[in-house]
Amino acid sequence: MFEATITSKGDDKYHATTRHSQFELASDGSASKPGDALLASLCACLGHYVGDFLKQEKIAFSEYSVRADSDLTQDQSRLADIRVAIEVPGARWNDAAKSAMLKFIRKCYIYGTLTANSPIHLSVVASPK
Template identity: 25%
Template sequence: MVNEINVDFGNGTQLSAQTGNFTIETDQPFNEGGHGSAPTPQDLFLASLATCAGHYARSFCESKNISMDGMTLKIEYKMAPDGKLINKFSYQLKLPDGFPEKYKAALLRAVDLCTIKKQLMSPPAFELELV
């Protein structure tokens, strides 16, 4: 099955990606010649990684009827010395008060199921062609 995302070139550094019924806008920051009107593509990538992990945390808690009140997830990332690529992600999941001890390890395993992270761990082949 082949899926697709179509990109429209907007004004200046703005881009729009059409995926299904959704349009995702991107731009570059002011200091890189953009308008700062939307997240950068890298911001979207990082947000997808964080929200994917959050999805698995939520699914786990819902399956066990565990309240998520007070639960937070933060992902910090460290850039490589050349400042171009990320070389480390650190996930920090703050549990709500009273989170059952017996489910802590299982919750970590559930968050580790994130498909975006798994995709990074097993990268696909990339092809580029002019048509």
């Protein structure tokens, strides 16, 4: 199970707590914006599978990076056209290996969630004082 909670004092700053860590988000740019955090989550998940693929296929690497970027739609209601670039400095790729890795990393559940348009159920709950 995954879980996250944010708390806010009503400003543009949000204190996020997950099962294993805490971090700050802010829509005013003083910390990572929520859209950046979403892209970082996607990169981390894809990166896990990139690492697994490189090890499984015995592709030598000292490090790799996964970078994602996106813009908001014109009406600012969602991210549009998320672009992801995977870089493995010094790796020798042929088209078959690239294709195999792209297929393999689609196992990432964040990627799967975003591409499946998973429903999100919103509710407002009463809180005791």
